[in-house]
Amino acid sequence: MMVRIKGKGLKINLSVIFVCLSCFFVSAQQKPYTIIMERINLDLQVGINDGVLTKRINKNLPALLPDGSWTDINYADAQYDPLNRIKDMATAYIRQSNKLYQNKEMYGAIVKALQNWLDKNPKNKNWWYNDIFYPQAIGQTLILMRNAKTQLPVELENALINRMIRKLKTGDGANTSDEALHYLYRACLTQNKATLDSAAKYLFEPITIADGKEGVQVDGSYYQHGKQQAIASYGRVFAGNSVNAAFYLRGTEYALPKDQLAILVNYLKNTFLKTVRGSFYDFNVRGRGISRKDSLSSGMGGMVGKIKLFDPENADYWDAAQLRTSGKKPVDYGITASHSQYWKSGYTLHLRKAYTFSVQTASSRTLRTERGNNENILGKFLPDGATNIQRSGSEYANLMPVWEWDKIPGTTSRDYADDSGATVLKEWGIPGSTKFVGGVSDGFYGVSCYDLNYDSVQAKKAWFFFDQEVVCLGAGINSNAIQNITTTINQVWLRSNVSTSNGIQKNGKSEVWALHDSIGYIFPHGGNLEISTKAQSGSWYRVNHFQSKTELKHNVFKMWLNHGQNPQNGSYQYIVVPGIDVAGLKKYNRSMIEILKNTDEIQAVKHTGLNMLQAVFYKPGTLNADGLSLRVDQACTVYIKNINGKNPTLYIADPAQQNASINVLLKLPAMLKPQNINCNLPAGALSGATATFKIKE
Numbered sequence: 001m002m003v004r005i006k007g008k009g010l011k012i013n014l015s016v017i018f019v020c021l022s023c024f025f026v027s028a029q030q031k032p033y034t035i036i037m038e039r040i041n042l043d044l045q046v047g048i049n050d051g052v053l054t055k056r057i058n059k060n061l062p063a064l065l066p067d068g069s070w071t072d073i074n075y076a077d078a079q080y081d082p083l084n085r086i087k088d089m090a091t092a093y094i095r096q097s098n099k100l101y102q103n104k105e106m107y108g109a110i111v112k113a114l115q116n117w118l119d120k121n122p123k124n125k126n127w128w129y130n131d132i133f134y135p136q137a138i139g140q141t142l143i144l145m146r147n148a149k150t151q152l153p154v155e156l157e158n159a160l161i162n163r164m165i166r167k168l169k170t171g172d173g174a175n176t177s178d179e180a181l182h183y184l185y186r187a188c189l190t191q192n193k194a195t196l197d198s199a200a201k202y203l204f205e206p207i208t209i210a211d212g213k214e215g216v217q218v219d220g221s222y223y224q225h226g227k228q229q230a231i232a233s234y235g236r237v238f239a240g241n242s243v244n245a246a247f248y249l250r251g252t253e254y255a256l257p258k259d260q261l262a263i264l265v266n267y268l269k270n271t272f273l274k275t276v277r278g279s280f281y282d283f284n285v286r287g288r289g290i291s292r293k294d295s296l297s298s299g300m301g302g303m304v305g306k307i308k309l310f311d312p313e314n315a316d317y318w319d320a321a322q323l324r325t326s327g328k329k330p331v332d333y334g335i336t337a338s339h340s341q342y343w344k345s346g347y348t349l350h351l352r353k354a355y356t357f358s359v360q361t362a363s364s365r366t367l368r369t370e371r372g373n374n375e376n377i378l379g380k381f382l383p384d385g386a387t388n389i390q391r392s393g394s395e396y397a398n399l400m401p402v403w404e405w406d407k408i409p410g411t412t413s414r415d416y417a418d419d420s421g422a423t424v425l426k427e428w429g430i431p432g433s434t435k436f437v438g439g440v441s442d443g444f445y446g447v448s449c450y451d452l453n454y455d456s457v458q459a460k461k462a463w464f465f466f467d468q469e470v471v472c473l474g475a476g477i478n479s480n481a482i483q484n485i486t487t488t489i490n491q492v493w494l495r496s497n498v499s500t501s502n503g504i505q506k507n508g509k510s511e512v513w514a515l516h517d518s519i520g521y522i523f524p525h526g527g528n529l530e531i532s533t534k535a536q537s538g539s540w541y542r543v544n545h546f547q548s549k550t551e552l553k554h555n556v557f558k559m560w561l562n563h564g565q566n567p568q569n570g571s572y573q574y575i576v577v578p579g580i581d582v583a584g585l586k587k588y589n590r591s592m593i594e595i596l597k598n599t600d601e602i603q604a605v606k607h608t609g610l611n612m613l614q615a616v617f618y619k620p621g622t623l624n625a626d627g628l629s630l631r632v633d634q635a636c637t638v639y640i641k642n643i644n645g646k647n648p649t650l651y652i653a654d655p656a657q658q659n660a661s662i663n664v665l666l667k668l669p670a671m672l673k674p675q676n677i678n679c680n681l682p683a684g685a686l687s688g689a690t691a692t693f694k695i696k697e
């Protein structure tokens, strides 16, 4: 049917509305099974390249033995294959665009291989394959084959559907939704209401906020395996499954309820997608997955495109995110400045159009980044203030095999002679060792701190986040270890020449700078700076025993400050200026940054250009500078905006998450006498969050 109205644009618009309305009308009348199954079917074929698919099948199909098995597969410990091979064939069989569409020989192979699977009933030692991957892959194959001209034999299909049945492990976050997804497949295949009811319930079960439990936290971060930051590791599974579920069930009686939609949208928009620069993840959010090949490639485009169909309100945002993460638009497309302090997870994320800068820390309230199943073997120092600095996004992508793992960017640690020192000895996460870990934020700027006491190294580390730059301070660096103690500035792909100021020299005391790959580094007090641009070798196996042993060699830019052996009260300071060239760095107005104090009691930076002050008080104390006086009666992080202007504002947080209130005595330069501000802090689940106080002038 066609609605003819004058004016081309109007006609098209109305047609679209008309088509949508008719879809809705049909969907309201039909049982949901058919609609949902058709959505899953189409979704399974998104991004399929027929040429690539056919090539794979042409390799696997002739190798199939008459009994429906493959010789190169160990059925006693089957992983993705043979089910992925069978799914490939089912996909090609129903696609008119594929050369093997309705191919009789391949149909026979599909039936034989499925029958063989049924008879053998393979099991893997890892429960994930048995309870998640196998039933999901079987369900997907059966759904695809429902679109075939010649359907699978009924007995075979029924037996396979029965084989998909598992008992759901509820309350297990991303794993629960993963299992509920094959319930959804089975519900559609059997048109069973009870199965669909529980599938919908458990698909959406993880979309909730339960303080301290696994899943989404009140600060927008994500926990799994205890109180461990898992934003784009298990949080990626959670996001993907929840998006798929909401996408499949939209517009039906099973659609995602509004309050849960708000939680999911907030997680995707304000946390998850912010950790992707261009199409690459921040290395700080991948958990032990950092040790897998391609694990920083987000592969996000398909998922983001679905969101606007169940959240049309933010359609513009999702469109921009899709274009950006799929590489169709530049990495800064649709990026707005933000600063997020995830005080539950020890994670700080600072976003600007020109760069992403994040920090990961551990505290006695959280677990350090886990090693598990022999993955992330060398990630011992990952939560010790690791800084992820991205411009293009790909700075660290697939560099992990050749990383020197006791020189993770941002961290202060012992410099061991070999990998043994960076090896994580206990699996599944170890609690952090200190409590003064966190920071203060107004959503755009902030300061974070980390009281490091690990592996016989102590340091007070802090990061001050502004627009053009991030100031990194370290103080109270002590160790009695026999190794040198180093603070690594960065370790990334070598992408350009390294430019340095003429004054660069070991053990220098005057200001020097270095520049690599459009990121400037300024060292106001010099230091014992070392730079390497040599090739480094290693294999994925070195960091993950499931990965390839192939030896790789990559050119790496690595820069670190060497504090030497037995440092006593050592310190460092450097300013990172991303998005700059040599000429820009020479013109850069360094005088805007005043490092007021860098001791193990107070670290404070004033930014005169932005008219703000940020400070970390590791104990009660007073800071006096430039006619400003700030006294606090408890350890805290403080940030004052508009110090010399109208409407000054005080932001304060307790990183130790133990004080109900903090008393501040503040005298801004324009004040005649100091003001007493009694700052009541957020409590309960919000303990550690920032409190805001407008200051009367």
Ligand code: CA
Pocket (backbone or CB within 6 Å): 404, 406, 407, 415, 416, 417, 418
């Ligand atoms: Ca080393």
